[in-house]
Amino acid sequence: xxxxxxxxxxxxxxxxxxxxxxxxxxxxxxxxxxxxxxxxxxxxxxxxxxxxxxxxxxxxxxxxxxxxxxxxxxxxxxxxxxxxxxxxxxxxxxxxxxxxxxxxxxxxxxxxxxxxxxxxxxxxxxxxxxxxxxxxxxxxxxxxxxxxxxxxxxxxxxxxxxxxxxxxxxxxxxxxxxxxxxxxxxxxxxxxxxxxxxxxxxxxxxxxxxxxxxxxxxxxxxxxxxxxxxxxxxxxxxxxxxxxxxxxxxxxxxxxxxxxxxxxxxxxxx
Amino acid sequence: xxxxxxxxxxxxxxxxxxxxxxxxxxxxxxxxxxxxxxxxxxxxxxxxxxxxxxxxxxxxxxxxxxxxxxxxxxxxxxxxxxxxxxxxxxxxxxxxxxxxxxxxxxxxxxxxxxxxxxxxxxxxxxxxxxxxxxxxxxxxxxxxxxxxxxxxxxxxxxxxxxxxxxxxxxxxxxxxxxxxxxxxxxxxxxxxxxxxxxxxxxxxxxxxxxxxxxxxxxxxxxxxxxxxxxxxxxxxxxxxxxxxxxxxxxxxxxxxxxxxxxxxxxxxxxxxxxxxxxxxxxxxxxxxxxxxxxxxxxxxxxxxxxxxxxxxxxxxxxxxxxxxxxxxxx
Numbered sequence: 001x002x003x004x005x006x007x008x009x010x011x012x013x014x015x016x017x018x019x020x021x022x023x024x025x026x027x028x029x030x031x032x033x034x035x036x037x038x039x040x041x042x043x044x045x046x047x048x049x050x051x052x053x054x055x056x057x058x059x060x061x062x063x064x065x066x067x068x069x070x071x072x073x074x075x076x077x078x079x080x081x082x083x084x085x086x087x088x089x090x091x092x093x094x095x096x097x098x099x100x101x102x103x104x105x106x107x108x109x110x111x112x113x114x115x116x117x118x119x120x121x122x123x124x125x126x127x128x129x130x131x132x133x134x135x136x137x138x139x140x141x142x143x144x145x146x147x148x149x150x151x152x153x154x155x156x157x158x159x160x161x162x163x164x165x166x167x168x169x170x171x172x173x174x175x176x177x178x179x180x181x182x183x184x185x186x187x188x189x190x191x192x193x194x195x196x197x198x199x200x201x202x203x204x205x206x207x208x209x210x211x212x213x214x215x216x217x218x219x220x221x222x223x224x225x226x227x228x229x230x231x232x233x234x235x236x237x238x239x240x241x242x243x244x245x246x247x248x249x250x251x252x253x254x255x256x257x258x259x260x261x262x263x264x265x266x267x268x269x270x
Numbered sequence: 271x272x273x274x275x276x277x278x279x280x281x282x283x284x285x286x287x288x289x290x291x292x293x294x295x296x297x298x299x300x301x302x303x304x305x306x307x308x309x310x311x312x313x314x315x316x317x318x319x320x321x322x323x324x325x326x327x328x329x330x331x332x333x334x335x336x337x338x339x340x341x342x343x344x345x346x347x348x349x350x351x352x353x354x355x356x357x358x359x360x361x362x363x364x365x366x367x368x369x370x371x372x373x374x375x376x377x378x379x380x381x382x383x384x385x386x387x388x389x390x391x392x393x394x395x396x397x398x399x400x401x402x403x404x405x406x407x408x409x410x411x412x413x414x415x416x417x418x419x420x421x422x423x424x425x426x427x428x429x430x431x432x433x434x435x436x437x438x439x440x441x442x443x444x445x446x447x448x449x450x451x452x453x454x455x456x457x458x459x460x461x462x463x464x465x466x467x468x469x470x471x472x473x474x475x476x477x478x479x480x481x482x483x484x485x486x487x488x489x490x491x492x493x494x495x496x497x498x499x500x501x502x503x504x505x506x507x508x509x510x511x512x513x514x515x516x517x518x519x520x521x522x523x524x525x526x527x528x529x530x531x532x533x534x535x536x537x538x539x540x541x542x543x544x545x546x547x548x549x550x551x552x553x554x555x556x557x558x559x560x561x562x563x564x565x566x567x568x569x570x571x572x573x574x575x576x577x578x579x580x581x582x583x584x585x586x587x588x589x590x591x592x593x594x595x596x597x598x599x600x
């Protein structure tokens with residue numbers, strides 16, 4: 001694979017993203033709004049506890065968790081299944097196939113381009129905000145650059161797991177021809193089981209035991225727990241190894257599906 | 271060099287019975303039917319030839335192009351192009367081909383047109399000097415300069431199509447597949463595109479396969495044509511052969527000075543003879559081997575008072591119509 005051939009997809013992604021900047025601000029404001037709704041909900045819940053601690057989480061832990069998990073989902077979110085679903089439905093998948101590039105990698109780099117914009121415009125102010133909030137609440141600086149670094153690596157792994165999971169899911173469009181309803185279903189399941197809504201430790205012990213090893217925890221829970229600083233080094237390493245495992249597993253699975261379905265491809269609409 | 275041996279492509283279609291009940295029924299027990307889109311088609315194209323594919327809508331032309339470009343896999347049979355099997359060595363193979371599907375675009379929708387070309391330069395790894403020269407040539411022939419920095423989504427159909435054609439030619443492909451490259455375009459744009467196709471073929475010996483509905487594309491560009499109907503190859507040969515076979519047929523159309531006058535002329539009956547009258551407008555088709563053109567004209571002029579008269583060649587469209595409806599065998 002020649003990486004140089006894929007670099008223009010990044011710059012194309014950046015430019016496409018900037019071409020629709022208002023769309024993206026609207027989306028971002030919606031996410032912020034949703035985050036605050038979650039925050040006030042949890043605040044109400046914590047006010048009605050005697051100790052102010054639920055499953056080892058204080059209100060401060062919970063607040064940081066909510067904000068970090070939402071920003072993580074915003075950064076690692078992928079439209080792969082949507083993109084491939086649409087390309088299969090309207091037949092434009094053929095336009096990718098006539099180029100001497102891999103289908104998945106061109107899609108991946110395209111999306112990474114859009115992520116670069118998010119990183120620059122969104123991540124820095126949001127994390128600064130979170131840290132200022134933490135400082136205001138505790139009077140101590142909890143920020144650690146090395147932890148942020150590990151968080152970013154883990155987020156990238158999260159993104160790869162999500163991307164290739166989503167790609168496998170998107171290939172269902174070959175069978176179903178339209179994915180809209182299934183995409184909504186998948187989005188809810190992922191959000192719930194990946195720790196995007198509530199920390200996984202809030203699940204019953206037996207469920208947590210299973211969820212820890214399912215791919216969902218690798219999609220969001222792992223980087224968030226790394227950032228909040230609740231994990232030991234050993235647990236961090238083990239979880240990141242699991243992320244890597246799932247990323248590779250879904251990558252191989254997507255390859256296998258692509259290689260078999262492409263032979264049965266029917267291009268819709270002429 | 272393109273070699274195609276006995277390719278067959280079947281599609282599976284869901285049969286939906288009409289109405290709501292039918293929709294519900296097909297939800298629980300879908301029924302399928304197999305449609306043979308391409309049925310045992312074989313042909314060869316030598317290097318540097320422009321080959322025209324013609325056929326009615328749904329004849330299977332696009333499906334053949336999609337198999338040749340490696341997008342679809344034939345159910346049986348094989349194609350080999352420049353030594354590659356398109357489906358097996360897709361990435362290497364598509365480096366050497368250019369493709370335009372008239373109804374789709376390979377341009378980046380949200381970006382200025384130039385950006386697409388920059389992306390393509392990287393993908394195909396075209397050296398700077400060559401890229402500049404190529405862009406210069408394409409910009410001139412296809413007149414891209416007025417809209418080259420506009421976002422693709424703002425282009426008109428004609429502009430977009432010229433831009434798409436340029437994109438397919440940028441990397442000097444050895445084989446160019448053009449599926450309906452002139453669909454829905456005005457005559458000036460069509461001329462631009464034909465000029466580009468001809469120049470590329472002449473200067474670089476590019477093999478070109480094009481499908482079209484527009485027979486003037488074929489007449490101006492191709493010597494050889496392949497006729498496809500219902501997935502089968504109906505005719506493969508020189509366009510001039512078709513002309514020769516049907517070239518003896520002429521059509522005289524004239525306007526009667528008095529629209530209600532009866533006309534009666536005595537012509538020996540033969541297969542190609544057909545007289546159509548609509549009010550004052552009359553057209554007579556006949557074979558010149560049965561009755562010579564001057565004699566026919568004399569007969570008409572003797573039989574009626576005519577205010578206007580014209581003699582026409584039978585056009586390719588008419589020939590194809592006959593072949594499709596099986597009135598004629600080539």
